[in-house]
Amino acid sequence: MKLIQESSKTKIVNNAIVAILAIYGISQKNFNLDEPTLFTQVVTEVISPVQEGIADSKRSMSSLWENYLLIVNTSKENVVLKKQISRLESDLTNMDEVRKENLRLKQLLNFSDGISPQRVLAQVVGWDSANEFKVIRLNKGTNHGIKVMSPVITDQGLVGYVYRATPNYSDVLTILDQNNRVDVVVERTRTHGIVEGVMNFKCALKYVMRNEPVEVGDKLMTAGVGGIYPKGVKVGMITDIRKENFGMTLSIEVVPSVDFDKLEEVLVLLPVEEAATTASVEVVPQERKP
Amino acid sequence: MKLRFSQVIFSFAITLLLLIGFEILTATVFPALGWKEYRLTFNVLIILFLAIRLDSPGVPWMILGLQVIHSIFSVEGWALGTLAGVIVMISANYLKELLHLTTAFMTMLIVQFFQVIWFVTVSVVICLKVSDFSKFGMIVWSFIPGSILLSLISPVLFWLLANIWRVPSDSGSRGVEI
Numbered sequence A: 001m002k003l004i005q006e007s008s009k010t011k012i013v014n015n016a017i018v019a020i021l022a023i024y025g026i027s028q029k030n031f032n033l034d035e036p037t038l039f040t041q042v043v044t045e046v047i048s049p050v051q052e053g054i055a056d057s058k059r060s061m062s063s064l065w066e067n068y069l070l071i072v073n074t075s076k077e078n079v080v081l082k083k084q085i086s087r088l089e090s091d092l093t094n095m096d097e098v099r100k101e102n103l104r105l106k107q108l109l110n111f112s113d114g115i116s117p118q119r120v121l122a123q124v125v126g127w128d129s130a131n132e133f134k135v136i137r138l139n140k141g142t143n144h145g146i147k148v149m150s151p152v153i154t155d156q157g158l159v160g161y162v163y164r165a166t167p168n169y170s171d172v173l174t175i176l177d178q179n180n181r182v183d184v185v186v187e188r189t190r191t192h193g194i195v196e197g198v199m200n201f202k203c204a205l206k207y208v209m210r211n212e213p214v215e216v217g218d219k220l221m222t223a224g225v226g227g228i229y230p231k232g233v234k235v236g237m238i239t240d241i242r243k244e245n246f247g248m249t250l251s252i253e254v255v256p257s258v259d260f261d262k263l264e265e266v267l268v269l270l271p272v273e274e275a276a277t278t279a280s281v282e283v284v285p286q287e288r289k290p
Numbered sequence B: 001m002k003l004r005f006s007q008v009i010f011s012f013a014i015t016l017l018l019l020i021g022f023e024i025l026t027a028t029v030f031p032a033l034g035w036k037e038y039r040l041t042f043n044v045l046i047i048l049f050l051a052i053r054l055d056s057p058g059v060p061w062m063i064l065g066l067q068v069i070h071s072i073f074s075v076e077g078w079a080l081g082t083l084a085g086v087i088v089m090i091s092a093n094y095l096k097e098l099l100h101l102t103t104a105f106m107t108m109l110i111v112q113f114f115q116v117i118w119f120v121t122v123s124v125v126i127c128l129k130v131s132d133f134s135k136f137g138m139i140v141w142s143f144i145p146g147s148i149l150l151s152l153i154s155p156v157l158f159w160l161l162a163n164i165w166r167v168p169s170d171s172g173s174r175g176v177e178i
Helices: A002-028 A038-109 A272-277 B005-032 B042-053 B059-073 B079-094 B104-130 B133-164
Strands: A118-127 A135-138 A151-153 A158-165 A170-174 A181-186 A192-197 A203-206 A219-222 A234-242 A251-256 A265-269 A283-285
Touching: A002 B059, A002 B079, A038 A118, A038 B005, A038 B059, A118 B005, A135 A158, A135 A265, A181 A234, B005 B042, B005 B059, B005 B133, B042 B059, B042 B079, B042 B104, B042 B133, B059 B079, B079 B104, B104 B133
Parallel strands: none
Antiparallel strands: A118 A135, A118 A265, A118 A283, A135 A170, A151 A158, A151 A265, A158 A170, A181 A192, A181 A219, A192 A203, A203 A251, A219 A234, A234 A251
């Protein structure tokens, strides 16, 4: 009887200690930023190469299949492409002039002041294993110049920002995550709002007043407010607007411009001072001068 | 039945390796195959097994260990799941006379019941943490498809874990005392 009571007492004490530890851990937890412990860094560095290997295998298999399909269609396309090349060559001469003009105007307007001149190309090797968080893991980390809060983009638009980074891997809190809030502006009307992740790979545009003239199909760009994202990066498009009978703001659904279903490679924008000092890193230089 | 300490360490190490395998499956293999929207949270299933089938003062520490490994793969961190795991374990202790995992259907039913407790706990804590209860429904809803799938595969995983922990199949809910 005494033995049973002692066993119960030990259980209660253990439960209480672990529960208190957990509550303390929750109180210290920040869903917007994380500094990984040494243990987390070591285990991540050991385990993530396996994830990278699996992601690479998938890419190789996809590429193999795509190549096969391409070969089948190559001979037909070859004839069409030859005709296109001759037409494009003449277009190219005109385009070069347009490009030079565009660059001159950009410099004039200081359009690209907020965007980092150097970017690290990284591949997606995994997703967060919990349902409620939409986070991706990249195969580049602090050794490659990446810092927490670095913005992450693709040619389609905004992906998110670096939430935590280890020497060779980093986790990105995507715009699909409910903890990530992006200050945006509607391209057509210059209306400001906040984009938050919701469900089904969609987002919501919040804090837009009922009298704002936004429409379905309007495109959203980053506003450049908040110090994380540069100004003018594509975020998404409005797909649904609902005016509830109550409240001062609209209920707006947004589809991200990035196709997260097919996301494989991303660009991490380095901070300007970091980009200047990182020489040995594999970077994609941005053309700035004609 | 009482396990020796060395057996406990061995079984726990195998369980950790199993969890790492499942986490890689969920975080990399499934998304690579195009399944990105819903996750199968295997850590929940493994912790449910420990909470329901083991009778030991060391279980909360094992839950903590499993959640620390889970936090490598998720920004959720270790603390949320640890708190939920301890709450589930205490609930299982109170209900132990009613829990009989004798058939696959009963296992699925019990696992689903405890997953609901788990997910409600996690959702409430997240909403408290971000001071926004408007997301409660959305978070709970995101759990549902994955949790049903987990319940369906729970008899197989429980059978596997029962072999790892040497829990006799006819021992009712409280399988092994450590």
